[in-house]
Amino acid sequence: MTATFAAGGDHRSLPVPDGLDGMRLDQAVARLFGLSRTAAAALVDDGAALVDGAVRPNSHKVRAGSWLEVTLPPPATAPVVVPQAVPGLRVVHADDDIVVVDKPVGVAAHPSPGWTGPTVIGGLAAIGHTIATSGAAERQGVVHRLDVGTTGVMVVAKSEQAYSVLKRAFKCREVEKRYHAVVQGHLDPLRGTVDAPIDRHPHHDYRWAVVSGGKPSITHYDTIEAFPSASLVDVRLETGRTHQIRVHFSTLRHPCVGDLTYGADPTLAARLKLDRQWLHARELSFQHPRTGDEVRFVSDYPDDLGRALDLLRD
Known part of the structure; x- marks a missing residue:
C-alpha cells in the first residue's frame, strides 16, 4: 500500500486494501486511520472522504483497489491541567510521595479531550498539592483511574519514585x-x-x-x-x-x-x-x-448510594 500526504499532513490518498473489501465506508475509514466510528462517520457526512473522487454515504460498501481520499481534521491539542476547586473532593491521606483522595461523583481523574468538568488533578493543584511530572502532561502522577460516575478512594503519585513504584505495582497486580x-x-x-x-x-x-x-x-x-x-x-x-x-x-x-x-x-x-x-x-x-x-484506605458510601x-x- 502507498499513501501520499498533502502539506500539513491532513490529506491522505490510498487504495482500499483487500482486507476491507465489502466494508461500509465509515468502518473502513475508522479502521484505516485509527478513528472512532462516530468521527469517521462525521468525516463521510462532511464530504471529507471520497471514493474514486466521488462523495458516498456511510453505508457505501468499498471495494478493494478503489481510491480513497480522506481529509483528516488537525490533531487536537493536548488537554491542560487547570487548578480548580472541586467541591466534595476529600484528601484522605497525604505525604511527600502520595496523596489519597475520596473522589465525588461527576469528577474525572484527569483532563481529556471533550471533558470540560472538574478533575482530581485540577482539584489537587487548586489546594496546593504538587504532583509527579511522570506520565502524559494531562495525567501526570495518575497511576489508576475511576470513571466520572464512580465514587471512592483513589491514589495519586506526588514523587517520581512513587509514580514508578505504583505504576509497576498496578501493572503486576500487587x-x-x-x-x-x-x-x-x-x-x-x-x-x-x-x-x-x-x-x-x-x-x-x-x-x-x-x-x-x-x-x-x-x-x-x-x-x-x-x-x-x-x-x-x-x-x-x-x-x-x-x-x-x-x-x-x-x-x-x-x-x-x-x-x-x-x-x-x-x-x-x-x-x-x-x-x-x-x-x-x-x-x-x-x-x-x-x-x-x-x-x-477505606471510603464510606456517599449520600446518593x-x-x-x-x-x-x-
Missing part, C-alpha cells in the same frame, strides 16, 4: 482494589469469578464490551446482601480495564443498578433516585512506595 456494587437481581452463584476479555465495543463509541481477542479481564465477586430486586456485592479486581465491573456484570445480565449505559432498568433507577451507576471504590491497599509498609440502599431495604 494492589488490592475492592469495590462495592449494587447489581440487578440475584447472582448465581452468589460468589464467583468473571474471566472474560474486554475491548472497545464494536458498534458503540464510549462503551466497552466482552470481545474475543480483547485484553484479559478478571473480576471476583461475593454477595454481601440480597434484596428483592437487587444485590449488594463486594468486588475485587484482578485487572483494571476501563468499565470492567460495569461490563462484566452487564454481560452476566446483572448490570449495576442505575447504569443505563450498560442495560440497567430505568424504572428501578428512578425508584432509587439514582442518576448514575451504583458503584463505589470502597478500599485500596498497597505497599507504600517509599517505606514498603502495607497501607489501607446510601439513600438508594435504604430504599432497597425498606
Whole structure:
C-alpha cells in the first residue's frame, strides 16, 4: 500500500486494501486511520472522504483497489491541567510521595479531550498539592483511574519514585482494589469469578464490551446482601480495564443498578433516585512506595448510594 500526504499532513490518498473489501465506508475509514466510528462517520457526512473522487454515504460498501481520499481534521491539542476547586473532593491521606483522595461523583481523574468538568488533578493543584511530572502532561502522577460516575478512594503519585513504584505495582497486580456494587437481581452463584476479555465495543463509541481477542479481564465477586430486586456485592479486581465491573456484570445480565449505559432498568433507577451507576471504590491497599509498609484506605458510601440502599431495604 502507498499513501501520499498533502502539506500539513491532513490529506491522505490510498487504495482500499483487500482486507476491507465489502466494508461500509465509515468502518473502513475508522479502521484505516485509527478513528472512532462516530468521527469517521462525521468525516463521510462532511464530504471529507471520497471514493474514486466521488462523495458516498456511510453505508457505501468499498471495494478493494478503489481510491480513497480522506481529509483528516488537525490533531487536537493536548488537554491542560487547570487548578480548580472541586467541591466534595476529600484528601484522605497525604505525604511527600502520595496523596489519597475520596473522589465525588461527576469528577474525572484527569483532563481529556471533550471533558470540560472538574478533575482530581485540577482539584489537587487548586489546594496546593504538587504532583509527579511522570506520565502524559494531562495525567501526570495518575497511576489508576475511576470513571466520572464512580465514587471512592483513589491514589495519586506526588514523587517520581512513587509514580514508578505504583505504576509497576498496578501493572503486576500487587494492589488490592475492592469495590462495592449494587447489581440487578440475584447472582448465581452468589460468589464467583468473571474471566472474560474486554475491548472497545464494536458498534458503540464510549462503551466497552466482552470481545474475543480483547485484553484479559478478571473480576471476583461475593454477595454481601440480597434484596428483592437487587444485590449488594463486594468486588475485587484482578485487572483494571476501563468499565470492567460495569461490563462484566452487564454481560452476566446483572448490570449495576442505575447504569443505563450498560442495560440497567430505568424504572428501578428512578425508584432509587439514582442518576448514575451504583458503584463505589470502597478500599485500596498497597505497599507504600517509599517505606514498603502495607497501607489501607477505606471510603464510606456517599449520600446518593446510601439513600438508594435504604430504599432497597425498606
